[in-house]
Amino acid sequence: MTSGIALSLAEIKTEDRPRVGGKGFALAVMARGGLRVPPALCITPEAYLEFVAATGIRETILLELGRKSFEDMRWEEIWDTSLRIRNAFLQSPFPENLREKLIPPLEAMFSRKDAAVRSSAPGEDSAKTSFAGLHESYIHIRGTDSLLEHIRLVWASLWSDRALLYRKELGLDVEKSTMAVVVQEMIAGERSGVAFGRNPLDPAQAVIEAVYGLNQAMVDGTVEPDRWILKRDTGEVISHHEAKREKTLAYALGGVRLEPLAPELRGKPPLEPEEIGEVFGLTGKAETIFGSPQDMEWTYRRNLLFTLQSRPITTGSSETGDVRRWYLTLHRSFENLQGLRRKIEEELIPRMAEEAGGMAQISLAPLSDLALAGEIERRLQIGRKWDDLYKEFCIPFAHGMRLFGQVYNDRVKPENPFEFMDLLGGADMISVQRNRMMESLVGKIRKNPRLAKSLRRVRKEGLDPGFLKALESFLAKFGDQSWSKARFDRNPKAIFTLLLNMALQGPPRRGSARRGQKALGNKFLSRFEEGEKKFAADLLDLGRASYRLRDDDNIYLGKIQAQVVAAADEGKKHLRSRGRVLPPQVEGMDMVRALRDPRYRFKKSSSPGIKQEEKEAGIRSRQLVGQPASPGIATGKTRVILRAEDLFAFQPGEILVCDAIEPNMTFVVPLAAGIVERRGGMLIHGAIIAREYGIPCVTGIPDATSLIPKGTPVTVDGFLGIVIIGETALPVK
Amino acid sequence: MKERQQIKQILNELFTSQKLAVLGTHQGGQPYGSLVAFAATLDLRNLVFATTRATRKFANLRSDPRVSMVLDNRSNRVADFRRAVAATALGRAREVRGKERERLAKMYLAKHPHLKEFVASPTCALVKMRVEVYYAVWRFQNVFEWRVK
Numbered sequence: 080m081t082s083g084i085a086l087s088l089a090e091i092k093t094e095d096r097p098r099v100g101g102k103g104f105a106l107a108v109m110a111r112g113g114l115r116v117p118p119a120l121c122i123t124p125e126a127y128l129e130f131v132a133a134t135g136i137r138e139t140i141l142l143e144l145g146r147k148s149f150e151d152m153r154w155e156e157i158w159d160t161s162l163r164i165r166n167a168f169l170q171s172p173f174p175e176n177l178r179e180k181l182i183p184p185l186e187a188m189f190s191r192k193d194a195a196v197r198s199s200a201p202g203e204d205s206a207k208t209s210f211a212g213l214h215e216s217y218i219h220i221r222g223t224d225s226l227l228e229h230i231r232l233v234w235a236s237l238w239s240d241r242a243l244l245y246r247k248e249l250g251l252d253v254e255k256s257t258m259a260v261v262v263q264e265m266i267a268g269e270r271s272g273v274a275f276g277r278n279p280l281d282p283a284q285a286v287i288e289a290v291y292g293l294n295q296a297m298v299d300g301t302v303e304p305d306r307w308i309l310k311r312d313t314g315e316v317i318s319h320h321e322a323k324r325e326k327t328l329a330y331a332l333g334g335v336r337l338e339p340l341a342p343e344l345r346g347k348p349p350l351e352p353e354e355i356g357e358v359f360g361l362t363g364k365a366e367t368i369f370g371s372p373q374d375m376e377w378t379y380r381r382n383l384l385f386t387l388q389s390r391p392i393t394t395g396s397s398e399t400g401d402v403r404r405w406y407l408t409l410h411r412s413f414e415n416l417q418g419l420r421r422k423i424e425e426e427l428i429p430r431m432a433e434e435a436g437g438m439a440q441i442s443l444a445p446l447s448d449l450a451l452a453g454e455i456e457r458r459l460q461i462g463r464k465w466d467d468l469y470k471e472f473c474i475p476f477a478h479g480m481r482l483f484g485q486v487y488n489d490r491v492k493p494e495n496p497f498e499f500m501d502l503l504g505g506a507d508m509i510s511v512q513r514n515r516m517m518e519s520l521v522g523k524i525r526k527n528p529r530l531a532k533s534l535r536r537v538r539k540e541g542l543d544p545g546f547l548k549a550l551e552s553f554l555a556k557f558g559d560q561s562w563s564k565a566r567f568d569r570n571p572k573a574i575f576t577l578l579l580n581m582a583l584q585g586p587p588r589r590g591s592a593r594r595g596q597k598a599l600g601n602k603f604l605s606r607f608e609e610g611e612k613k614f615a616a617d618l619l620d621l622g623r624a625s626y627r628l629r630d631d632d633n634i635y636l637g638k639i640q641a642q643v644v645a646a647a648d649e650g651k652k653h654l655r656s657r658g659r660v661l662p663p664q665v666e667g668m669d670m671v672r673a674l675r676d677p678r679y680r681f682k683k684s685s686s687p688g689i690k691q692e693e694k695e696a697g698i699r700s701r702q703l704v705g706q707p708a709s710p711g712i713a714t715g716k717t718r719v720i721l722r723a724e725d726l727f728a729f730q731p732g733e734i735l736v737c738d739a740i741e742p743n744m745t746f747v748v749p750l751a752a753g754i755v756e757r758r759g760g761m762l763i764h765g766a767i768i769a770r771e772y773g774i775p776c777v778t779g780i781p782d783a784t785s786l787i788p789k790g791t792p793v794t795v796d797g798f799l800g801i802v803i804i805g806e807t808a809l810p811v812k
Numbered sequence: 813m814k815e816r817q818q819i820k821q822i823l824n825e826l827f828t829s830q831k832l833a834v835l836g837t838h839q840g841g842q843p844y845g846s847l848v849a850f851a852a853t854l855d856l857r858n859l860v861f862a863t864t865r866a867t868r869k870f871a872n873l874r875s876d877p878r879v880s881m882v883l884d885n886r887s888n889r890v891a892d893f894r895r896a897v898a899a900t901a902l903g904r905a906r907e908v909r910g911k912e913r914e915r916l917a918k919m920y921l922a923k924h925p926h927l928k929e930f931v932a933s934p935t936c937a938l939v940k941m942r943v944e945v946y947y948a949v950w951r952f953q954n955v956f957e958w959r960v961k
Contacts (some may be wrong), residue, residue: 135925142926171925655934702866712935794866798933 084126085184098242100259112368114386124257133173145162148411151781155760166236166496193265194220196229213241270349276362278371285309292327309565314359366759419476431635438642443649452674455646459667462643473632479625490606502599504625509634509743524582526777534575551643573727584731708766709801711775713753719789740765753795757783819956827852836880837872851923859941877904897950905942
C-alpha cells in the first residue's frame with residue numbers, strides 16, 4: 080500500500096484499489112495501460128477521516144441521521160438532512176494540519192490549471208450496481224483554496240440526499256463510510272461522448288454517442304446525441320442515428336450553459352468515420368485492460384482523444400417500481416427548470432383554471448342518474464390526469480428552490496442552511512392573497528359589533544352591504560376550494576364561525592420573512608462577479624417562482640378536486656333521493672356503479688379510520704422530536720385536524736396538529752399559535768406558510784395526529800424541532 | 813499530598829475521555845437521574861451541561877439547585893471492577909446567562925462541537941454546576957474525597 084493522502088496515478092498500486100475508489104483506480108490502470116487520461120491526484124479516505132474527526136462532523140452526522148428512522152422520512156426531509164450535513168462541512172474551518180498535507184501536492188500538479196474534483200467512493204462504479212451521480216462532482220476549479228473548498232464539498236456529498244436514498248446498497252455507515260476524491264485536470268473538449276464496448280440491449284453490438292461540446296448535457300438528456308451502432312467484433316457501423324443538432328453545452332460561470340450550436344456545425348456529425356474507429360478502438364483497449372466491456376466517457380481536444388472515465392457496464396437493471404429512480408430525476412438543471420416553469424405558468428395553470436371552470440358551469444342536479452354517472456367518471460379521470468401532470472411537472476419544479484438554496488449556501492456560507500428561504504418568501508402566493516381577503520372581512524367584523532351579532536345568528540339578512548359584497552367576491556374567488564371535502568361556499572355557518580374566531584384574534588403577525596429581504600438579496604448578489612450577476616439574478620427569480628408555484632399549483636389542483644367532489648356529492652343526493660342507504664365512505668367508482676345499476680350493492684368499506692396510539696396502560700409520549708421548520712416557541716392547546724369540521728372549529732391560539740398542511744387549508748394558519756405536522760421538510764407548504772406568518776412550526780413527527788392527543792396543552796419548540804406534551808412548569812424562553 | 817495530586821489527575825483524565833454523565837436532581841424528595849453531555853472547566857471546579865428549559869431535570873434544579881453528577885469510564889466488562897474509575901460530584905446548579913454563558917458555551921462547544929445548534933437555540937439553557945465535593949472511586953473500593961473550596 081502506498082503511503083500518503085494524495086497519490087498521483089503513477090503511485091497507485093493494485094492493493095490501493097479499495098482506498099482510491101473505482102474512479103481513481105480505473106484512471107491509474109488506464110494510464111498504465113497506455114490510454115491518454117488527464118493527469119490526476121487521488122485524495123485517499125484517510126484525509127476524509129481526519130477532516131470529520133478534527134471538526135466534530137462525525138458526531139453532527141450521527142445526530143442528524145439519528146433524528147428519526149429513515150423509513151419515516153420523505154424525500155424532502157432527506158434533502159433537509161443532507162443540506163444540514165453539507166452546511167456543517169461548509170462551515171467548519173479546514174483543519175490546519177490537513178491543509179499542510181494537501182496543499183503541496185495540489186499546488187505541484189494544478190498550480191495554474193483548471194481541475195475537476197470528483198467523488199471516488201469505494202464501490203461506486205462496480206459491475207453489479209451503478210451509483211454514478213449519487214455524489215457530487217465539480218468542474219473548472221482553479222486555485223488551491225478553491226480546490227480544498229470543493230474537496231470538502233465532495234466529502235459532504237458522501238451524505239447527499241441521493242446517497243442517503245441508496246444508503247442500504249451503499250452500506251452507508253457513519254462510523255465506517257469514507258470517500259476518496261479524484262482531482263483531475265480539466266480537458267475542455269470540443270466534441271465529447273460516451274462509448275459502450277457492448278450494447279446493453281444487444282451483446283453483438285457496441286454503441287457510440289457523441290455531441291458537440293461537453294457531454295453532461297447528453298447524460299441528463301438536454302442535448303440529443305448522434306448515435307452509432309457498431310458490430311462488436313469488427314467495428315463496422317451498422318446504423319447511424321443523426322441528432323437534431325441545435326445546442327451545445329459549454330463551460331460558463333457557475334457551471335455549464337446551454338448555447339446555440341454554430342450553424343456550420345449543425346449539418347455535420349460530431350465524429351468523422353476514422354474517429355468513430357478510434358473511439359471504438361478505445362473500448363477494445365479498455366476491455367483488454369479491465370477484463371470486461373466498459374462504459375466510457377471520452378472527449379476530443381484539438382483532435383487528441385482523451386479518456387475521461389471508464390467503468391464496467393452495469394448489468395443489473397433496477398427493479399421496476401423503485402420510486403427512488405423517480406426521485407433521482409428530480410435533480411434538474413437550470414435550463415430544464417426554466418422549461419418546467421414556462422410549462423407550468425403558461426400552460427398547466429391556465430389549463431387547470433379552464434378545466435375547473437368548465438366543470439363548474441355544468442349544473443349537475445338536473446342530470447339523469449346515467450348522465451351523472453358518466454360525469455362523475457369523467458371527472459375522476461380528469462382528477463387522475465391532473466394528479467399525474469402535477470407529479471410529472473410541478474413536483475420536479477420544486478427543485479428550483481433546492482438548486483437556488485445550494486448555490487446560495489455555496490456562495491454566502493450562512494450559518495443557518497435555510498437562510499435562503501427568507502429570500503424566496505413573501506412572493507405573492509394565491510393562498511396569501513386569499514388569506515388577505517379573509518383578513519379584510521375579519522377587519523370589518525372587528526369594527527362592527529352588530530355585524531358580529533348577525534353572523535353569530537347565521538343570518539345573511541341585515542348584513543352590512545359592504546361586508547356582503549366583500550364576502551361574495553371572496554366566495555366567488557375562493558369558495559370552490561376543497562380540503563377533505565370542505566368547501567367555503569357550502570356551509571355559511573362554518574365560514575361565519577371561522578371569521579368570528581379570527582376576529583377574536585388581533586391582526587395577524589407578519590413573519591420575519593419579508594424583513595431584511597432586500598439586504599439578504601444584496602448580500603447574495605454581492606457574492607458574484609460582475610459577469611455572473613445576471614445568472615445569479617435569474618437563479619433567484621427561478622427560486623422565487625418555484626417557491627410561489629409550489630403553493631399556487633396546489634390551489635388550482637384543489638379547484639379541480641373540488642369539482643370531482645361536487646359531482647360525487649350530487650351522486651349521493653341522487654341516490655338518497657331514490658331511498659338508497661349509503662355507507663359512510665363511498666368511493667367514486669362505487670358511486671358510478673350504483674347510479675348505473677339500482678341493484679348494485681356497496682361493498683362494506685373498511686373505513687380508513689384514525690390510527691389510535693396503542694394505549695398500553697401508563698405509556699404515553701411526553702416529548703417528540705421532528706424538524707425545526709419555523710423558529711419560535713409557542714404553548715397552547717392542540718387542535719388535531721382529522722376532518723373538515725376540525726378545521727372550521729379552530730380557535731385562536733390553538734396549536735394546529737395535522738398530517739399535512741395543504742394550501743387549501745392554510746387559511747386557519749393565522750389563527751394558530753403553533754403548528755405540528757406529520758409530513759416533514761423545510762420546503763413543504765406548512766413550513767412555508769408558518770414562516771410567512773412567523774408562527775413556530777415543527778414538522779416531520781411520525782404519527783403526529785395519533786400520538787398527540789386533542790385538546791392537550793403542548794409546547795412547540797420551533798428552534799429545536801421538538802414538541803413537549805403536557806404542561807411545562809416553567810417559562811421555556 | 814500525593815493522593816490529592818492523584819485525584820486531580822484522575823478526574824482530569826476522566827473528564828477529558830468521557831462525554832456523558834448522569835445528573836441527579838429531585839422533586840419533592842423523589843430522586844431523578846438523567847444523562848447529560850458535560851464539560852468541565854480547567855480548574856475542575858465547575859461542570860457544565862446544556863438542556864432545554866421544558867425538561868423535568870431543568871424544572872427540578874430550578875426548584876432545588878442541589879444536584880449530583882456521576883462521571884465514569886466503565887466499559888461494561890468484568891475488568892471494570894478493577895479498572896473503572898468513577899467520580900460523584902455534589903454541588904449547586906444554576907443557569908448561566910450573558911457574558912458567562914458566552915464564555916462557558918465556547919468551552920462547552922469545544923468539547924461537543926456538534927451541539928452548536930442546540931446550544932444556540934433560545935430555548936436551550938446552559939447550566940453550571942458549582943462543585944462542592946468530589947468522591948472518586950477506583951480499584952473497586954478506593955475512595956477519595958476532595959472538598960473543592
